[in-house]
Amino acid sequence: MEGLVPCAPWSPTVSITLRVLEVYRVTHVRCPQLAIQPFVKSLCDMHGVPYKPYLCQQFSIAYDLYLDIRRQTDQLVMECLGRDSMWRLKHNCPACMYKFEGEEKLIFEMLTTMDGNDSLKRVLRRTKTANTDEDGEPTLGPSNERLDSRDASDGYFITREKVEEWAKTRLADALPMDVLMWGVFDETGIFLALCRHGFVLLLTDMLRSGELAKYPLAIVNELLTAFGLNLGAGYDVGCNFEATVANSELGNLAREMNMRCLVGAFHGHAHNRLCQLKFLATYVEGLGLEDLEGCERFFSRSNGLAKSCRYASCFHRQQEITTYIKHFDSFETYANLAKFLCANYQQALTILRTEPALLGWMEREGVESFEEFKEWLQEEKDYLLGLKNAPKEKVESLEMEYVQKLINLSTSETRYGVLAAEARRARSDDAAYAPGVGKAELARRHGKEKMERDLESVQELERKLDIVERWTTTSPRWLETVVQVKKRKYQLALDALELLIVERIFELTKMNQSQTGYKLRKHIAKALQARSKAVRNAIDRYNNAAILLNPPMPQLSWEQVVEYAFLADFDILRDTGAEVQSRPWTRPAYRLALDKYFRLQRAKEEIRRLNIEIRRVVTWIHDEDRLLRRKGRELRRSQGKSAEQAEADLNLAVQVRLYRERRGRFDDAHMRRFRVLAKTAGFTGSISPGRAVEVVQGIDEMEVDNEGNETGSESEEGVAGEGDDEDEGDDTRDTEVSRIRYRLSVLAVDGAREQGDEV
Template identity: 25%
Template sequence: MSLICRHDIPIFFANIDTPGEQQKYAVALIKWFFQFVPKHATAVVLYDVGCVIDRSNQLYGIIPDDIAKRIQFVTSAMHAYGHQWACQLVYNPRLCNGLGLTDGEGAERVWSRLTKLIPIVRASSGARRLWLTDRQLSFIASESLDNLGSWIKHRLEGATSQQDRAECTLSKIQLEIDDIRKQWQLQKETQLSVKPRAHIQINKELDALLSLQGHWDSAENAIQVAAEALKTSKATKSLNMLKAIQETHEQNSRDLEKLYVSLSNDKSPLQVKKAEPEFRQALRLAHDLKITIRRQAISSFFEWDRLDQAVGGRNSALGTKLHQQTRKAISRRQPALMSAIKKYNAYCATLERLYNPACNLPLPQPLPTKLSELRDSSLLAEDVWTTSDSKPLPWLRNPNVQSGIYAMLKQARCLEEKRRLQSEAENLCRWLGRELLAVELALYSPSNASLLVHLSRCRDHLLQLKAYWINPFIPTERFDAQCAHAKELALQLIGGNPMGEGKKIYAQSADFDHEVIDESSMEPVNQDIDPTTLLLVTDVLLSTEELEGASIPDDTCAIQNMHMTKLAWIEPLGIIEDDLDVSTLKMPVPLASPPSFSALHGIGFNLDDLQRLTQAETMLNDICLNGCATILKDICDKDPSLGLNSHHCALFTTHDLIRARYKARDQELWRTMSSTKYWDKDVWILPIHRPQQMHWVLCVAYPKHRVILLYDSLVDQEAWSYDLKDLSNLFTRLILLANRHDHQLDIPIHDWIAQPTVPTQSNNYDCGLWVIAWIFSALRGKATCNHHVTERTIPQWRNFLAALVVNYSSHSLTKSLINFREQR
């Protein structure tokens, strides 16, 4: 069991040596922690079952009074949603004042980083297992401490984003914040005053009955299947037996319903005025059944989470045995849950049919019958209201008030989080100053001569933290001033020259009997040596001062500008349509000699590529797509009329986005993309390959207008949301690299807009041909050709490209292609 601070830094761990996660371990950790904090310090303890340990302390006093009055128990955020609503009102961190956005799930995140040790320590001894765990936890703590600056920045961004959404909601509902706060207080008072739930024995009986109902429904389905199969049978005896089985099943179903009614809790809270007895009975049954459904549904959700814990690489996957056991448990419980939901929805329909407005009672709403929809529905957490009220309850019936309460709580938590982050940032700065002061004083103390190397490393590490801990609250200047103040104060306290003192420490630590020799008193070794023949260290290495002042550009591969482009999923208006007619395209004049390999930018066609291009219903590869696009660009550039547009286009290859996606260095990115002279172009054309979908798409950017047109013959919005992140990083790096190489490119790297075109493809192999057609339209100064190039004319477009490539290929390759066609 672990004690983790809110920054996910491990503090203390307890080795559990008894079965189960007993409360004594949590109490021991709490007591041990309070031995190291001031006597007046307070703390909030977020625990998976914080409500249980708080109740145990109230009943039995398991925590000393001097500690108990300084702590507050809260349930961790993710586990809180598995508790009853009355428990959440008191212990949910999102509903408690002063906790900000702390979720208390740091132990889970630390545990996910420890799972890599499981296969290593499985066969280790107990002592070595503890040692390895301790070393890994020490590393996690050290790394998390170094990353506190970025942690504060990340948390601040999240708090600001959530606060903006909450304030937007509050502005839309147009309710006074005092009225919303009053309704929240009324809701808590009302829901915390609800009488206790049904007895646990009755809950068990209802669970057993619902399980029986699930099996009964399965039997009913089997009987219906058998009846459907035997309806044309001429075996009279079999039909009579089946009819008897159906009648017996219907009678047993009625008896089962009576049994459920008899098990319903007669003492459940029910204070309804002017209601018929049938309405009261249905309301009581729906009330008790809703509680059971919520408990079973939450258990089912946790089981699905366990199966999906490895999705997206979050955690390690379950083993085969655990996976099978979990699947069996889900399949065993799901029929009973579905039967309970259907029965509850039937009660809701009955209540709606028998409802009397004079009852002044909100009716329960039916639940979704799909688990995925049920999980996202807020109806599951709502209790069935069983008390009439003379006055309307806005917090219960008014959706605006409900949204306002949620937004008010979210806004309050975000403001608390911001205040706490600012306080933590100030503490970081002060702590760094105190630590530096202590290390500086220790360095100049003669008694610490044997620790000189360790203290120097400690000081260097603290000075490095200054760069890591820069955050929006504390700028670089504050940290620099704090470090300078610590050094000045150390000098004042020691009252001497620190450098001279440091030399004495070094001499004593090396057991010298004399002072360090002054370099000015040394005799030159040889006056006759030509100074120009000496190889000095300064000829090879820069000094520290020169290194700090030297202009060494940073590599842009670490840039993360994923929000540069906003995806507006609407078709752009006013774009120029290309009147390209594939059937009338004419081949250019044959070349006297084929272009060189370098003229085609290193793209060479072989026989397999030409076969792929000429064969119908075959998807193009990267050589076909890049080669055809390059040839079309060369043709347009040499044409007097088309060249006016194509000379303003920079044509990239399908490999350029891949280089940026996998963080290619600036030198490689500039070497491969600078030949296009994109900084002088008005249009950037970038074909993209999606290997998982086996699909080609196109991006055409107009950097001066900060507009990107997305060409996707299948129009997949979700895939574009991922591609745009990589495109934003690539375009940002291209702009920075151009400016760094003295090619002024005054283009903002934010607020770009990306818009899609209309779908055109219905098969799974012509996407590459569509991309080349769009590239040709862009080179011709148009935006799209969707209305003139269709799937009917795509085969003609393929034949034209194949002939074009043959015309531009070498004579030997052309001859091989002719022989190949003759053989076919």
């Protein structure tokens, strides 16, 4: 019977309809938390039969077969279109990859982001063993999983063998199994690479380890091979990864390809200021308004797959991830592509409207040109480099310790004098029978012992420092060392304050994350209340230490500290000299203006990039639709074909049409958004299709006149042939309707621009 998928290869007794399997597939990728078991139980409830555990196994078998049929069908369609296994990687995102002739060259030809996530771990099934370790705990037995040669990667996964080529020294092999993720998991997560628009490029499994360098190295190698020059790769530790790439076998290739490692805007705020000046998105020329944090947004959704992957086989876990990614790319990322581009364009225009305010501030403050902002940034970078490269001093010198011991000795001597006086009063005739005599004498003895210990410490340091005459509070060396002690206390107070602020920021981030349970939210809230008191106390200690310096350092208030946007704002306070405090880039108002200037520059770059990306998408929509319609007509043409071949081609034509509709359903919405954007004041791009640099198969055989009419070596009737069915007429009408819509949209945009010019 047609439309049924059996649960066994021979003599099946149970079969499942294609419609039910498709309902589960679509529902599961939309709600990854829905696994097979609750879905099968729902079917049992609907059919009025009791649930049996074996039904899940039967459904899983049929579902695997159904997904395999879909994979093979997609492969036939791609072969029919002349698209090889690398086509998806090189064409998945039209905004990044579908270049047209005459487009402006960008500093970064393509922007990507990559990161690891440990939610999609998989438990490795092992045999039970009676052996125990030294502590009497049972040891892990060997794996008892069956070998499964099926492959569900669909070109997304980098093989384990390719990843291991970048593992020179595997720390994971040197550690005992129970140390690594408790020895329970085989795959401990995924490492993922996305383009800036959110399309998945590549991923690989992390095997019994965390984010080792071999995973991003393997991905970067594939990206450089596929995309070539001027690649920007965002990574939360991109600053360190740049050195890793330079010292690896990829170093020469990365330099030749002008590849640049970057740090995402969110993670960059937790890096030190010197790192930010080189890698933070705000200061990187050519990056635009891209935050390079797409992986975090992807993981927030894909984490729902954890339940389905945790106890699955290696094949089924890979199949779950691949099925989800394919659907996510087509029905989420591509569906929201125009929204992403238009929203970024509006954001950039909003930022550009702040330029007059910045110019007014510059005039009031006497800043002559924008070049001064660049000079300030370079001056700050040179200053921090100077601090980094300066010879390191001992945190605490013996002189500082000696002064502290003298202070302790003075304190203990004073304390002993008080305790001795109290003991003498207790032993007097008037107090002969007082009950506190024994306690006072005990306190005096303890005070004397403390004073003697402090004296021994002072004498020991005097021998080490060759001090003949003991320092006093008026000694020159005492005064010099006291200044160092004050600076040291100031630095410690500042470090403690910065640490508390970092913890507060991270806890607030975690508390506001989705999927954080109620109890955890309450726990974090209580911790923040306690942390707030600690921060206030740390501010008091900082202010007390800052006022003792000469010159005094700036005082901080609670409102100032909690509003720090960059952790690196603390770095300016670390220099106790008066010279750095007089530099413009150390003043809060000037630093704010500095960031506004670079934000303006990034907005202008974003406009230039979006003008290119929007036209790439329009060109892709235009060319892809024409190619797929033309291929459908060729497949439906029956002239010169055998009956068997004609029937096979007709079936394939249906799949080509479904392939066209899969993403094409969103094209009208994309064009509507672009038409609205084109009428917006400040839009400087074009929404007319260009000519693709990479000529698509079949498109180059058509000639396109200035009016957009297609003329080829054959007429529409000649191409159709006599054996075409009614779909041919539908395609022709759809093509004509699309052409009329496009002409009307161009006229509407031109009319709006003419009205704007007249105004």
